[in-house]
Amino acid sequence: MPDVPAPFIVLDHLVKTFAGVKALTDVGFSIAPGEVVCLAGENGSGKSTLIKILAGAQAPDDGTITIDGRVHHRLGPRAAVAAGIQVIFQDFSLFPNLTVAENIAFSTSLAAGSRWVRRGRMREIAAAALARVGVTIDLDTPVEKLAVADKQLVAISRALVSDARLIIMDEPTSALTEREVRALIAIIRRLKGDGVAVLFVSHKLAEIFEVCEKIVVLRNGRKVIEAPAAEFDPATLAFHMTGRRFEPAPPTPGSTDAPPILEAAHLTRAGQLDDVGFTLHAGEVLGITGLLGSGRTQLAKALFGLTPIDSGTIRICGRDIAIRSPRAAIAAGIGYVPEDRLTEGLFLAQSIGRNIAVGRLDAHAGFAGILDRPAYATEIDQWLERLRIAAPDAATPVQSLSGGNQQRVVLARWLATNPKILILNGPTVGVDVGSKSDIHAIVAGLAAAGMGLIVISDDVPEILAVSHRILVMKAGRIVDTFAGGAIGEADLARRLAS
Amino acid sequence: MNEPLDGAGPTPDATLRRTASPTFRLLASPIGRLAVITVLIFVALALLAPSRFVSVGNLTSMAFQFPEFALLSLAMMLAMLTGGIDLSVVGIANLSAILAGLALHAAGPEASAGTATLAIGAAIVVSLAVGAVCGVINGLTIGRFALPPILATLGSGLIYTGLGVAITGGSAVLGFPAAFAIIGNGSLGIVPVPLILFAVAAVGVAFLLGRTAYGIRIELLGTNPLASRFAGIDDFMVTVKTYVLSGMLAALAGLVVMSRANSAKADYGSSYMLLSILICVLGGINPNGGFGKVSGLVLAVLSLQFLSSGLNMLQVSNFAREFIWGGLLLIVMVVNTFELVRHRR
Amino acid sequence: MPGTSRPSLLARIDFGRNETLLVLVILAFSAVTALVAPSFLSLPTLFDLLRNSIVMGIFAIGVLLVLISGGIDVSFTGIAVFSLYTTTLILTRLGVPVPWWAAFLLSIAIGTALGLVNALFIAGFGLPTLIVTLGTLSVIRGVLLTFVGSTLISNLPVGLKEFARLVMIRGTTAEGYFFSLPWAFAALVGVVAVTWVLLQYTTLGRSIFAIGGSPESARRIGIPVRAVQTFVYAYVGALAGLAGIIHASLARVANPFDLVGLEMSVIAAVVLGGARLAGGYGTITGTLLGVVLIVLVNTSLILLGIPSTWQMVVIGALILVGTGVPAWQARRTALRAG
Structure with a gap:
């Protein structure tokens, strides 16, 4: 490993409780610029809660989020964007009734606090973002008319426009085909080259190994392990996620001659x-x-x-x-x-x-x-x-x-x-x-x-x-x-x- | 999605109910709370005006007053359970009453007993048939043409009311056989006939919802129409049947109003639309569909009738009543949200 | 769609658009009316139409905003009548002559305040908009008739009388028929212009579309959803206050029983204009065309020899057909797409 860069974000002792149920207990890890970190865990492990805290949608009960050395006790949605954090939610969170250009550029104009809409500028921003992802989608098409994969590309492009430094992708591949997953991984590599960090949230084991440098595993709201991806194999990762050992699925018997x-x-x-x-x-x-x-x-x-x-x-x-x-x-x-x-x-x-x-x-x-x-x-x-x-x-x-x-x-x-x-x-x-x-x-x-x-x-x-x-x-x-x-x-x- | 709830076992509310004292349990369920409120209102009025409120006269007159809007609320409730709303209930009630009134009118006030019975029978059939047809139209526009229920019943309500106006030229239909008054003003022993009609309808709807396959389908459809299709529920037929039932209950309400007023008119009971929505919301029927109990609705009807009777004794004007009903609707909804928020946490 | 050759004019008309359909329906309706009653095609009819569109048009623009934001408002007529009556009463009691614009400001302020009451329940408590506004409608009207007053004020304050006399265009036809357009029409034009700029060119306006399209997404990208909703209901209240005072001044009477009941026709106009109840869609052009259609129906039924008692039926049928056809088409497309 070359010299270790200063971390972009450090999470420390995050705690979140819902109705007496601890969704997160003392969770902490860091992400360096350009680092691709995987957050793995089963449903209910606390992944979504952590994402919501990073997106500014929920406040932690305790703990701190340090971004570029500045300590925050909570983030609002706008503060998160201003700090360079962008979340691509599983459902993409796009506006079906608005055009591609507007979807991509909306958060920028919000973050800039501008009262007036400048369509020319909006289109420029959108075109540049799409180009950075390496795709062409008609800027004036309403998003509801796009295919799922294109919607995701729009969501990624939107994440890029506001000088994102950390992009959180929540189960980004669940609606994608193999081929589109390949394209997504290529995009993540390109982002990495630009110094953008990615927090990849998934429970599909194969993808995790392909794309991530570091893996953080959550179970029942606690961090159970944080280590370089090279130190895991599918069996150990599954063990950390579930706390149980799995036998590989038995080979299935051949087809029968039934009617x-x-x-x-x-x-x-x-x-x-x-x-x-x-x-x-x-x-x-x-x-x-x-x-x-x-x-x-x-x-x-x-x-x-x-x-x-x-x-x-x-x-x-x-x-x-x-x-x-x-x-x-x-x-x-x-x-x-x-x-x-x-x-x-x-x-x-x-x-x-x-x-x-x-x-x-x-x-x-x-x-x-x-x-x-x-x-x-x-x-x-x-x-x-x-x-x-x-x-x-x-x-x-x-x-x-x-x-x-x-x-x-x-x-x-x-x-x-x-x-x-x-x-x-x-x-x-x-x-x-x-x-x-x-x-x-x-x-x-x-x-x-x-x-x-x-x-x-x-x-x-x-x-x-x-x-x-x-x-x-x-x-x-x-x-x-x-x-x-x-x-x-x-x-x-x-x-x-x- | 509901990550914090995953694996959390029963909701905190359910745990509470299992462990808390009986009193607390009564207050924790919406219906229990409503029952307590209803009794409190009754007791308060009884204490304030013992001689006037608890008198046989007042109790009977209340029992004559509420069945008409209670029937309309029952009609509204069915639509709400499917996730819709029926803004046309009052229109249906009046249109069906006007057409039934014309049938009765043909017999005239001095008709012989035989003719009168025949005419009354015909009028009831006409009224329920009109209610059913109006319901079919609502069900078709919502179930087949996919109109949002608000728009569909807003439009059809205008048509039904408009037809009533057009047919009568805006004036009242008068002159029914005397025997027709039984439906709205008669009593069986000491029990008013309209109360019996409502009781039968309420028990029928409660049975339908709680004990039949169709009733469960209504509530499932109201919870998630897409999942209903995937589960093989015939969403179109359930929608049509429910609006037909709703239309017939509205028509029954129309008959009661007509009999009590001894006339039918296109603009009777215009405040009942709001009142029926208020009763549903107060009675714990979820306006988004899927959840609601007839018992809640009945309690809501009773508490409103007690209040209304109290307002009568205070000689409160109709306008002030409109204000109080609207205010109550808003307050109840605010209180209900706090409930929901607490449950979700 | 980019074509290889220039398509003919007819082929370029997009018949799927609500606006196009509305224009065709309006033309057809006018043609039929003109055939039955040739007097229909005259300047006085046109000016009557414009004049009758003022109050309804201002209401409709407000309703458009609410529908785009994903809500519905049925209380605006109550707000309008409350504002107009209270304003008139205050000015009458005051006894001092006040210019018309001051009366307008007062009425708009009252309307805005009542709109904020809606916002409190909708944006503040997150309650369903139809039921809230049904509730506020009866509260507002109940308060007006119980506590403010329930008698006609036919002697309007001087300012309002003067405003009613301000005429923008007047003339006489060759046949000697008199026609005129009051300056109140400029209020509609102003409202349309301001709302158009708001919806097309401001972040706030686009935010209204955004929350109508997906409230959850809007929250996530940091749109202050509650603030936007609050603005929407306050704006509707303000427009209702304006429409109310204009109505009183043109009618030369402040009637506390007026206007309520009109809300269904206004919503019909906006929905016919292509706004969707689910939120996120709607245009000013469509809304204005919807208003023209409804006003046209109201005024020309009599010319067509249909008794005015049928008005309600026709409007109800227009709602069902006008919203049913697009809804059905959308459903069929969705079914085809699987």
């Missing part, structure tokens, strides 16, 4: 799906992977009747079935665990019980739709037990559960309908390492019991770990089919990105 349970042929939907056909057997886990916009989610939505197909046939257990609504799909024995658990999957403020029972209401409804309440309650309790959902009782709102337990609630809902086919779209997005392997085990168990499962994911190790067969989608078509175990991680990643 086909779902046969899709020539599925077409203008601009989204182009002549897609495949077969799913009972007891099989079919992995479908592809970049964002490859049609992977469209295929799931078509099968589940959310966006019905224009043409093509779907046969379930040998019978042609027209699926024009989710109800038709459910009646045909299909369940769907959606991509976005918080908005599509769950009724957050409602009880765990209702979240599980929603698919079974008709089954428990007798004369005039009146519910058989004892049967209803018994069934819910059974599912809490079967999927080991950690909750005080079924009346608890589902929003008080952790990501992993929430995903189990969604799974329970579908398993309760006893589906023949279960489609899981991004089953472990935002789920901590421990729950992730549990969910993979549940998937394997369901297949062993004879269910047909489709797992959609762009998480290559996940697809490899769970699938008997893998389909690769691109531009609405299936371009490759591999038997599980016939392709390695590097090859599959390359097939995706090419």
